[in-house]
Amino acid sequence: MKASFFFMFLISSVVLLAQDLPCDSTIARIIQPITQADTITSSDTLYMSSLVSGTPVLVQSTVAICFENGFEVAASVSFEANIDGCLTDFSMENIFGGNIDLDNLENYANQPVPNYINEDNTDGNPITDIGATLGRVLFYDKNLSVNNTIACASCHLQEFGFSDTRVASVGVDGATGRHSMRLINSRFAEEERFFWDERAATLEDQATQPIQDHIEMGFSGNDGAPDLDSLIRKMNQLEYYPVLLTDAFGDAIITETRMQQAIAQFVRSIQSFDSKFDVGFDIVRSQGGNNQLGSNFPNYTDSENRGKALYLTNPNNQNGQRVSGGLGCNRCHGAPEFDIDDNSDNNGVIGVIGDANATDLTNTRSPSLRDLFDGNGNLNGPSMHDGSLTTITAIIDHYNVIEVNTNLDNRLRGGPGGGQNNGQRLNITAQERIDLEAFLKTLTGSDVYTNDKWSDPFIN
Ligand code: HEC
Ligand code: HEC
Numbered sequence: 001m002k003a004s005f006f007f008m009f010l011i012s013s014v015v016l017l018a019q020d021l022p023c024d025s026t027i028a029r030i031i032q033p034i035t036q037a038d039t040i041t042s043s044d045t046l047y048m049s050s051l052v053s054g055t056p057v058l059v060q061s062t063v064a065i066c067f068e069n070g071f072e073v074a075a076s077v078s079f080e081a082n083i084d085g086c087l088t089d090f091s092m093e094n095i096f097g098g099n100i101d102l103d104n105l106e107n108y109a110n111q112p113v114p115n116y117i118n119e120d121n122t123d124g125n126p127i128t129d130i131g132a133t134l135g136r137v138l139f140y141d142k143n144l145s146v147n148n149t150i151a152c153a154s155c156h157l158q159e160f161g162f163s164d165t166r167v168a169s170v171g172v173d174g175a176t177g178r179h180s181m182r183l184i185n186s187r188f189a190e191e192e193r194f195f196w197d198e199r200a201a202t203l204e205d206q207a208t209q210p211i212q213d214h215i216e217m218g219f220s221g222n223d224g225a226p227d228l229d230s231l232i233r234k235m236n237q238l239e240y241y242p243v244l245l246t247d248a249f250g251d252a253i254i255t256e257t258r259m260q261q262a263i264a265q266f267v268r269s270i271q272s273f274d275s276k277f278d279v280g281f282d283i284v285r286s287q288g289g290n291n292q293l294g295s296n297f298p299n300y301t302d303s304e305n306r307g308k309a310l311y312l313t314n315p316n317n318q319n320g321q322r323v324s325g326g327l328g329c330n331r332c333h334g335a336p337e338f339d340i341d342d343n344s345d346n347n348g349v350i351g352v353i354g355d356a357n358a359t360d361l362t363n364t365r366s367p368s369l370r371d372l373f374d375g376n377g378n379l380n381g382p383s384m385h386d387g388s389l390t391t392i393t394a395i396i397d398h399y400n401v402i403e404v405n406t407n408l409d410n411r412l413r414g415g416p417g418g419g420q421n422n423g424q425r426l427n428i429t430a431q432e433r434i435d436l437e438a439f440l441k442t443l444t445g446s447d448v449y450t451n452d453k454w455s456d457p458f459i460n
Helices: 011-018 092-096 129-140 203-207 228-236 240-249 256-269 276-286 302-312 392-400 430-441
Strands: 003-010 076-083 315-318 321-325
Touching: 092 240, 129 240, 129 256, 203 256, 228 240, 240 256, 302 430, 392 430
Parallel strands: none
Antiparallel strands: 003 076, 315 321
């Protein structure tokens, strides 16, 4: 349906017209700043909301256009608009329902962070509500893959702590070479490099790599595959991006840097601090005194407190065998963030998915051990870069008897006979296994699995 409308912007007279028009502020968020008489075509993304003050303006039409608060314009601007029925076709509400309300954004920027959390890799890209909202849309948008089937969220599922229960995740062109990683508290990590092998220098650097990975989302630019510029052209056709970009950055121009900033803001916003551990730590901190982390938590069972002590304390060895003390986990997965020590080498897990004979010694990063388990006590997917450890028993067995490799962390050496060439022997007892597992389960939160602000905003 083609219609030709004559728009008249006459601030004084329009007020009267406005009352008769069905006015829904989601109907039209109009593109390109309109500063002079102009011809608008259906391919334009109209964005006027910050440009024109107060009043819906329309002549000879059934289409309502709402102008939100803005600054003054010249008293009279008129132009002709050839619109191919496009204004009514697009509304944020048609795409997001009530999931995104630009006038009432979710809180991402000012979420409470416990004051015992010291790590923060935000650097020059602080979270804003609109930036993280744009990041959320990008994170869930399958249009960011070459065949419209895969989004970040296909491999990072909220219900599993933003990881995947599959050993290898499925991308546009096959399976990933490593297991997906939980995205819990990525912001609060001493190690600022990302991926298991730390190949991304920052979270911003990481953010567009999956999009450009030929297996994951496919805009690699290699072997005839489209590149990031063609993705940006594609995104310009999706009407919600100009709107979101304009709100986030002041204009509608899509760039890789802006995508990185928005996605990184959303990922950094994913935080989990409502675990049983946090409740207990809060209590002992409010009581004052030294070694609050090591004190028994009053909200813990005896087993959980014993598990905590095992986790936090280093082993005492004789002749390379642990004879007393703890299990030394905290040396590398330091409480209260439970993030990985940035000096860690590998932990003896050196497998490669799908190739029993290959080894990979390069993996030295781990996600936070928070939310390793879900709220029902099940692992949020298999563990380690190769997804090889599928039960807590297997994880404990691994650390109990470590096999040496050339890039093994020194803290995991010194086994029987001592020295660098022997892996640790923890001699973990049956009771200690129960206690360690009980403690690790206290690191699981609940809000991060259910809060809508991290959920899929698309209604289709
Ligand atoms: C096809 C599955 C898949 C898709 C799609 C995917 N990821 Fe991942 N993601 C993974 C895998 C697998 C890893 C671990 C890869 C590695 O270390 O080599 C990972 C790692 C990460 C990490 C590193 C976490 C850490 O603690 O180091 C972040 C952050 C991340 N992904 C965010 C994203 C974002 C943002 C997107 C979308 C732009 C995305 N992922 C798309 C599978 C996927
Ligand atoms: C020397 C440092 C070091 C010590 C000590 C250590 N870890 Fe790790 N841990 C790592 C590294 C590095 C990884 C990532 C390994 C990989 O996938 O290649 C890891 C991975 C893990 C994972 C998998 C996380 C995931 O998301 O898949 C778990 C679980 C874990 N460690 C538990 C423990 C426990 C429990 C202890 C104590 C018994 C412990 N670690 C001691 C360095 C260490």
